[in-house]
Amino acid sequence: IFVLESGQPVLDEDLKFIEQILTITSNIIFVQTKIDQYNKEDWQDIQRRNQEILNERFKDRLVDTRVWPVSSTNLRKAASADKKTEEAYLMVSRHQELMAALQAFLARVSGWGRTTEAIVVATKYHDTSRKALAGRLAGLTAESEQKQAELQKAAMEAKRRFDAEWGIQGQKYKELRDGLQRAISVGKQSFSNTMQPGSDLELTQKAKIDAASSLKKANKVAEEMPGEIVTAAMNNWARICDEVQQRCIALLGPFTEALDDIGAPVEPELSALPEDGDTQNKFKRDYFGMFRSSAGSGMMVMSMTGIAQIVGGVSLIGALGAAAPFVAVPVLAVLVGGGLKGALSGQVKTSQQQLRVQLAEQLQKVRRYFFDVDLAAGNFSRVDEYFATLERTVNEQVRELVEKNSTESQAEIARLKEAMQLDAREREARTKQAQEQLAKWDNIGKSLGAVTARIRILQRPAAPAPAPATLERG
16 A cells, blocks of 8 residues: 655656566555545646556556545544534545545455455365265265175275375375475575675676766665565575475375275265256366456465365365465665665766675675574574475475365264165165255256356456546545
């Protein structure tokens, strides 16, 4: 939420700050305050000019360049006024328009992501549960004892194979652990390389220093260097975290397939919803594309959603959230900027040498921020702590899912055995009950499909916003 004033158009300092924000996210909502301190025509002129400047400077780089006016003074008066004057104060405060815009903004940048997670988890849970219900019905409706025995044998073999491959000593689980360790080691080394002498980050700044042909340009480099170093470090860290997490998601693919395969076998005619079996999968493909575009650089959220999609949102949905990136932007910015000396002086060559010294000092501070250990507290470096938490959490959640699904599979095998002992009347009653449960679950699936269809409608692009002048006349 970027706040502008009503006394003057957006300043050059603000535009530079917006440039830095745009390296992280394009999701900005602009609010213009203190409209009660100026004539309506005056603050509207400033609002119109602000929108023109933002549109000219950033064009397609900003999702929305509208500026929403508000008077917090009149809003406070409305809070303490009687009913008769409350509405008047609310109207002149422009609070209602701002509130609606802010709600729409939050729905776009945050609400869609949460909706995606909920839909993915619900869809996967529904599919998995339906398979269990269909498996139970298959055991009850088997036409012969031989068919019942075959179903029981298939379920037992699926569990045996799952336990052998994904148990503590399983080869598949060992491959997953090794793959996670390798992905994390590569990620740590990649990030370390971005901080080493001769890295792109350092070479970029050195090139700017070498190109500073006057004291004025040298001072500008000195002013901009701390922010650029922080931004570059943040971008490198976010990119590498995302790459490691995407690699973790890929490594979990075989585990996902194993989770889908374990359990009671399902007859082909019971394996899918009676209508439009691809609806949910198509929705997920479409919806994730929309979510990526609206989430901006929501790298961590996107990865959590990917995990949820892969393993059904059981427990692993929190795996990456528990190990969220630790970069404290203000702390890092102060840390780097705090070492800046005053304005450069002397000859250009001397100034360039001073800048090289400052560059080395600032890069060293950034490296130490990420990689220094705390012996007194017994803590590893921030990078090590983050990746260690990521690896441990994913492994713990995988183990929990292995135990949970193995236990549930054993319960389904017991149900198949029990079904073989039922007499005709009991079997008929159980079959009717299972059919009713499956029918109810299919109705829930249809409701879920209706929700996804409704969300598709909501995600359609809205009509283009009116031009600033038209907006103001409205």
